[in-house]
Amino acid sequence: MDIRKPNDSELKKIMLLSPQAVFDGTLGEVKPTNEKIKHLVEPLLEKGSYYLIATESDNLMGWILIGASKDQFTDKVNGFIYELFVIEEFRGKGISKRLMKAGIDNLKQAGYSEVRLSAFAGNRAIKLYEKLGFSIRTITMNLQVSN
Secondary structure, eight states: OEEEOOOHHHHHHHHHHHHHHHHHHTTTSOOOOHHHHHHHHHHHHHTTOEEEEEEETTEEEEEEEEEEEEOTTTOOEEEEEEEEEEOGGGTTSSHHHHHHHHHHHHHHHTTOSOEEEOOOTTOTHHHHHHHTTOOOOOOOOOOOOOO
16 A cells, blocks of 8 residues: 555546545535535645555545644644545555555654544544544534524
């Protein structure tokens, strides 16, 4: 398995599959349009974020989107993992772990002393994040209210 930056056609494939990645990552709560994905991802890419992909025999198996994010309280800039996704048929083979390690290594080499990410409560990937040493830092809560 190779982990590397995608070429243009692979990037287009990621953009087409990203609504499913967000749907899975939000446990079915959010299913954005391709247009919404473009509006979310393009500004990140323009600011220096980038994808790393896992491939084997030219098959795209999954990706991680990494970059930087500024802490809203301290203004410190940290490495940030915006998205991690493995295509369903390739799940259960350790690809997420390899992508995470590659992403963390890239962010460390870029000089970040801390890497952060956000995940929906109940997301199975949280177990992987904890195994890799991530700990819960903030909790976002919501309450549905009707008028």
